[in-house]
Amino acid sequence: MSTATIALTNQRIQRSPGHTATIYLKEAKYEFLKNLRLRMYTASVLSFPIMFYVLFGLVLNSKEAIGGTAVPKYLIATYGTFGVMGASLFGTAAGLASDRGLGWLQVKRASPMPPFAYFVAKVVTSMIFSTIIVLALFTLGIALGGVRMPLADFARLLGTLAAGSLPFSAMGLALGYFTGPNSAPATINLIYLPMSFCSGLWVPFMFLPKVVREIALVLPPYHLSQLALGIVGAGRHESNATHWEVLLAFTMICLGVARIGFQRDQGKMYG
Amino acid sequence: MMIANMEQPVTTPESAHAADSDLIVASLEGVNKNYGDVRALRGVEFRVRAGEVVALLGPNGAGKTTAVKLLLGLMQPNSGRVRVFGGDPTNPENRRRTGAMLQVGRVPETLRVREHIDLFSSYYEKPMPSAEILAAAGLEKLSDRKFGDLSGGQRQRVLFALAICGDPDLLFLDEPTVGLDVEARRLLWDEIRRMVARGKTVLLTTHYLQEADALADRVAVINQGEIIAQGTPAEIKAKTSGKRIRCITSLSVASLRQISGVTDVKEDREAVEIHAVEAESVVRELLARDAQLSGLEITSAGLEEAFLALTQGKYAKRKSFQLNSAN
Numbered sequence: 001m002s003t004a005t006i007a008l009t010n011q012r013i014q015r016s017p018g019h020t021a022t023i024y025l026k027e028a029k030y031e032f033l034k035n036l037r038l039r040m041y042t043a044s045v046l047s048f049p050i051m052f053y054v055l056f057g058l059v060l061n062s063k064e065a066i067g068g069t070a071v072p073k074y075l076i077a078t079y080g081t082f083g084v085m086g087a088s089l090f091g092t093a094a095g096l097a098s099d100r101g102l103g104w105l106q107v108k109r110a111s112p113m114p115p116f117a118y119f120v121a122k123v124v125t126s127m128i129f130s131t132i133i134v135l136a137l138f139t140l141g142i143a144l145g146g147v148r149m150p151l152a153d154f155a156r157l158l159g160t161l162a163a164g165s166l167p168f169s170a171m172g173l174a175l176g177y178f179t180g181p182n183s184a185p186a187t188i189n190l191i192y193l194p195m196s197f198c199s200g201l202w203v204p205f206m207f208l209p210k211v212v213r214e215i216a217l218v219l220p221p222y223h224l225s226q227l228a229l230g231i232v233g234a235g236r237h238e239s240n241a242t243h244w245e246v247l248l249a250f251t252m253i254c255l256g257v258a259r260i261g262f263q264r265d266q267g268k269m270y271g
Numbered sequence: 272m273m274i275a276n277m278e279q280p281v282t283t284p285e286s287a288h289a290a291d292s293d294l295i296v297a298s299l300e301g302v303n304k305n306y307g308d309v310r311a312l313r314g315v316e317f318r319v320r321a322g323e324v325v326a327l328l329g330p331n332g333a334g335k336t337t338a339v340k341l342l343l344g345l346m347q348p349n350s351g352r353v354r355v356f357g358g359d360p361t362n363p364e365n366r367r368r369t370g371a372m373l374q375v376g377r378v379p380e381t382l383r384v385r386e387h388i389d390l391f392s393s394y395y396e397k398p399m400p401s402a403e404i405l406a407a408a409g410l411e412k413l414s415d416r417k418f419g420d421l422s423g424g425q426r427q428r429v430l431f432a433l434a435i436c437g438d439p440d441l442l443f444l445d446e447p448t449v450g451l452d453v454e455a456r457r458l459l460w461d462e463i464r465r466m467v468a469r470g471k472t473v474l475l476t477t478h479y480l481q482e483a484d485a486l487a488d489r490v491a492v493i494n495q496g497e498i499i500a501q502g503t504p505a506e507i508k509a510k511t512s513g514k515r516i517r518c519i520t521s522l523s524v525a526s527l528r529q530i531s532g533v534t535d536v537k538e539d540r541e542a543v544e545i546h547a548v549e550a551e552s553v554v555r556e557l558l559a560r561d562a563q564l565s566g567l568e569i570t571s572a573g574l575e576e577a578f579l580a581l582t583q584g585k586y587a588k589r590k591s592f593q594l595n596s597a598n
Contacts, residue, residue, distance in 0.1 A: 107378075111394050
């Protein structure tokens, strides 16, 4: 069995770089199309942050400000974080848990697909959907909420939120390895909704009870939202380096957990 | 362990291996596989030679799928050796030369047939042209359909298409026709025969004796994790042509068991059910012993009875007990 593990890690199929690139591109393209056509995914992941933004940022409070930042601008940062988190968690965990639990991943593993392509496709797809959500919020905010910022700030905000997809994709891969096909969506909601609330993505952070604000300091969405709020001039002015470090550490831990799940599956597979 | 190798007397594994090494493309050698306390495979010896179609025949839970997954390198045996193309089945290079049709609970439903084929074809160095794949799997008219909109038989044909798209030398088909109606089954059989005609080696699993008979050069019967017989379909059919005799008689079960050719006797309400290798001699004997005998019925034994017939001998008691308790 140890020889098999060595064979798995050391032996790679010899392919031209062009062929390898083609496989990665196709894997990502079809992962994107698969999710785009999945109403379950687009309806919840894309429309919730956008609907919330329209309701609370444009219809109800558009003339108000939170700590000197206009509400439509503030909420792009927080609902942007919320959207990125949902797109990334559902985009990775739900699909992986279903593919693993219902046999599809075995068909792929029995083929000469490079295993890494499968994961990269999920992460890239999550990042693309995250970008779509943030761009939709930008468009609505500019057109209907009077949001004005230097172009460079829009670019920085988009880049930050898109990069912020990575820790949640890593978390999704870890969850996908340790949940079943039926329990995955419920488990994701059980983690994602309370985490969003405690991190100040629904109710501005300063209005949260003190105990919740203390919990927030260990939650990754808090750190991503603070990076985003910093760009729109509404952050709590903590060190950006600390926020990035927490997100990086969280990503590494989740990838470590996902790796344990991956190796467990290589060794034994039921069914 | 019963290794009934029909072509040649059983020799030591080393000498058999040396003689056939250039011909054998896949083998399980003394393989044991457990899932916790469940022994899925016990000391399985099984070889697939280049160019032949082998059927692994057995009831559900016999260990067929486990054997296929071991050969695909999707899991590891607890002991014994699994070889494909003379190497470890987890060697990624082997995967370019093999294709697999597995039993899948859910395939991504929002992708179209041609998109699934396009993606899987991209994994291989020299895939078949997609028009050829669609034709071979009978999917020409369905290529724009989403997988979720297909019927059961059409879905099986897509999985078949994904198995053959890399033009593999060795094809694993795990219960390719399970859940299909007669028409769809015959279509898939034709498609499998076309692959065979192109010189492919095929290992298929099935629980239909008829399917093994229709497709295979050689059949290995597997039950409860053990290979209990191997041979040509004709040889297996000859061994499994048992009959079931049902009648109402005053003879005791013990005395019925004494009749030569009787393999098993069960009481069933007012009647008895007698399993026999062949019906004629047993019926003659029954009528001679009990002139009052009535309600005589003779039917061909099903696959399960066939296993009983095959396992007569030193395993008979244990096997019949296990089969009965499973009913």
